Amino acid sequence: MQFRPTCGEAFVRLLEEYSVDTVFGIPGVHNLELYRGFAGSAIRHVLPRHEQGAGFMADGYARVTGKPGVCFLITGAGVTNCATPIGQAFSDSVPLLIVSSENTRDTLGKGIGCLHEITDQAAVTRPLCAFSETPTDPEEVPGLVARAFDVFESKRPRPVHLSLPLDMLAERTRLQWSPHPAASKPEAESEAVEEAAMLLEQAERPLILIGGGARGAAHQVLALAERLDCPILGTILGRDIVPNDHPLSLGGLLVSSIGDEILADADVILAIGTELSPNNSYSDVVTLPGKLIRIDIDAAEFDGRHPATIAIRADAALAADSLLNALGPMGGERDGAGRVLAYKGRPSTGFLPHLEKKHHAVLDEIEGVLPEGSILVGDMTQVIYSAINHFKIPKGGRFLYPSGYGTLGYALPAAIGAKIGAPDRTVLAIAGDSGFLYTAPEMAVAAEEGLNIVALVWNNRALGQIRDDMVNRNIRTVGVTPEPPEFEHLAKAFRWSYAKPGKVSEIGSALKAAFAAKGPTLIEVQDGIEGL
Incomplete structure (x- = not known):
């Protein structure tokens, strides 16, 4: 037998x-x-x-x-x-x-x-x-x-x-098991594509809004933006798809004090691979007065909070290719790059204007030393909230963030998984002192696997966002100032290297040394060091 x-x-x-x-x-x-x-x-x-x-x-x-x-x-x-x-x-x-x-x-x-x-x-x-x-x-x-x-x-x-x-x-199997071929990715219906192309050709101030579902369509998104001569705006999960330095890229300005104005100013928005979630907005209610073309692989998105003027259920890359083929010559002058420069030249703030000065000082040090292709993994922590609209993702880099569900403890283990999946890329996790402890035992995995990842812990000795929200609502602060561990001892216990910059200006050199190390490194940045 x-x-x-x-x-x-x-x-x-x-x-x-x-x-x-x-x-x-x-x-x-x-x-x-x-x-x-x-x-x-x-x-x-x-x-x-x-x-x-x-x-x-x-x-x-x-x-x-x-x-x-x-x-x-x-x-x-x-x-x-x-x-x-x-x-x-x-x-x-x-x-x-x-x-x-x-x-x-x-x-x-x-x-x-x-x-x-x-x-x-x-x-x-x-x-x-x-x-x-x-x-x-x-x-x-x-x-x-x-x-x-x-x-x-x-x-x-x-x-x-x-x-x-x-x-x-x-139990013993009775038959030979083998893979089944996956179904083909859905293609766009030609009628909807033609209608969308006509609407975009007539638009005076079009805007492309991309979410995480557009990740496989980066080249097509750029080609569409250049054909339409219009800005590209990324959601939190879509802001690393198009290079920050592209003249039509608005980066992370969606989650800023002028994000709603950018959306309201567009007479036609082409939304690709985004559920248009309020989590991706500076305000609780997003208003889209212009016409809305939605490309999404999930048809359930078309009848939600923002019904589509034209709905195209399809794979993002396939639909964008079809749309490119359907678009005729662009008449008129849309000055997409000029619109981008005008928006970027406007003063704007993120979620935490009262903390941005110190957060930006830390983030600028990090930005200055992250190599091309780096992967930044953010936890739910105030310094990352400021990074969402301020930080420039390195060329070819990624930004991983627990956007919708918003859970603490994501950054460290997600960074480990990212490094295992992309061993040749620099991986930096940023977490607060409280959030880091949710999954701190996974430090053992990074050491055991010999992974050169870096975890930067922003230590403000508090659940800072919750504390500030309590104060703003006139609630007596309770349970928001936990005593952090001695991170140096924690690093030593898990066989990690450790650094603690005494000045903001020393963060960059600490990161460079950590990126060059053979194993994992914990860098503790305390709120209040010189330069903050």
Whole structure:
């Protein structure tokens, strides 16, 4: 009789055939049969110290590689520990494949007190995923994996969760498992493209607004902007797609005091790959008085807060190519570069005008030494809020940020995942002293893997934003001034190098030394040092 692999073994082999090269996983009693599959596998296994770290590492890896980040988790506790990263990835359209064990099939839904039991585990993650399923026959698995990669490659990329019962993982497969080809990316309907082209040709002050969904269409976006002679404005997740120094780039001015005015001034906005979220605006309510053309792979976006004048459901790059082909010669003078210079010459502030002077001093030091192609990973911290509209991303660089869900503790593990996915690029994480502690145990992973990442901790000895919000609302400050650890000792405990600049002017040299080091470095920047 021909030897057949177990479901767990076949699953790992199938992932390899889908070109998965890295898994962020934590082995436990429940998922051991998945780990049986690593024997002889070329897949790299990275051991996070907590499932939340696993999810954020997979997120950072996915954002820089464009491939799905994969996590292996245990039943119950492992899944709920990872729920926050899953929610973050759902919000920011990041492809994650979450693979967990589940209790045996004869116990599902019975609530009889099994180890790690959740009566409906798939239901826990379903609101946070494109889909969450529990197969009960090994031969259902290849189809579900194919469906997941179809989501990742031809739909709006979001997490997928597969819960694999313990007894099924150990069961022998009956058939040969092989990948299924993904569906083609959706192309734009010609009628909608023609209507959009006509509207853009007639526009006097067009504007292109790009979100994270335009990442694969950078060349087409620039070509459209140059053809239309109009500015390009990026959302938080889209501001690193077009080079800052391009004469038609407005950078991160969307999240500034003049962002709403820029939008209101446009008579036609071409929005590509953005949900037009209020999180991407300086104000709570975004007003778009002009006509709106929306290109999005997710048709659900067209009937939301900002209904489209013309809606084009398609892959961003394919739709932009079609639009370029449909546009005729541009008549009139739109002076896109002049509009950009005029906006950039206007005084503007970000979210925190009262703190911008000190934040900009720190950010300018960082900006001056970051090499081309660097990856900046920001946590939810005030200095990053100021960076959103001020910091110039290096040429060819990336800005990773937990935009929609807005979770603390993202920066360090996401930076680890980014470095694993892009080992030749400089990776800098910036977090506050409180947020850094949410996932500080993942420092062990950076040391264990020998990763040259740098974590800059902005130490203001407070949950600064919450403290300031309490003061502004006349609420007595409670629970917002936690005592930070001795970061030097923390770095030493995890075998990291450590630096603590005494002046703002010393931050750049500390970063240069850290970028040249062999392993990870923690740089502590205290609020109030000379120059602040």
